Amino acid sequence: MDAGLGFLLARGGGRAIRTFNRALQPFGVRSRHYMVLLVAIQAGGCSQRDLGVALDVDPSVVVSLVDDLEREGLVRRETRPADRRTRLVTATPAGLDLLDRLRALSQRVDHELTAGLDADERATLLSLLRRVALG
Amino acid sequence: MDAGLGFLLARGGGRAIRTFNRALQPFGVRSRHYMVLLVAIQAGGCSQRDLGVALDVDPSVVVSLVDDLEREGLVRRETRPADRRTRLVTATPAGLDLLDRLRALSQRVDHELTAGLDADERATLLSLLRRVALG
């Protein structure tokens, strides 16, 4: 099929999300929850606004994702005295523990998605995607 | 950010769909309608089942996409005497005409999405994506 680049991106992205979500099912979270956990932990605590920027989603979406994670005891919202508008999202020990396992899972899924590529090709794709998907 | 390949694919795909849909707005269709038109015309008529396979979507989704296009007079459903279960989706002259314009639009959007890449890099990305997104 004479598919354009945008179509291939969209289709590959859909496939990536579905595959990862299926793999995440036993853990009771979905791919976006994983991303929130990942960003919050890597930053050592992160405002919801910054989470929205990092994930490229609306602040209102961040609210419900953090709600879900908080309900599961995986993150906490802390109010910072410096600016009492912002809520600093930090991981609990349970959140840190879960992220460790999900990181490995994420790598397995990435590998499965690119099963047809060798290591060099995978690295090339990753670097090109970074320049297209971010910024 | 330490983003995995799946995350970058998902994010790039989302960006591609949103950008293309915005560009398509004046034409009254969305990206999936474009894909249906494209596949149906390239195949010179296509069953709904095959459209679903080509687009990687459920048959029930194809129904509503073809409904939309038929309502706009862009495609027709023909019953084939050979197998009266299948509906052959073919483009009308108006559909062919629209596709011509949308093809150019799609190329512009693809170019915009990969604005940071040179021609070689764009070709490499396209070929790698084909192997990841299809099959």
Place this chain on the structure above:
DNA sequence: TATTGTTATACTCTATAACTATA
């Protein structure tokens, strides 16, 4: 029995606007 298309339904995702509390 199996397949094509259809309908119905529920859930997720996306996008927007309006509101609150703080600055």
Place this chain on the structure above:
DNA sequence: TATAGTTATAGAGTATAACAATA
């Protein structure tokens, strides 16, 4: 006034199951 977070809502996308017509 502007910003961070929240709530509400509508529209689009996704996933499933059940059904009719036909093979």
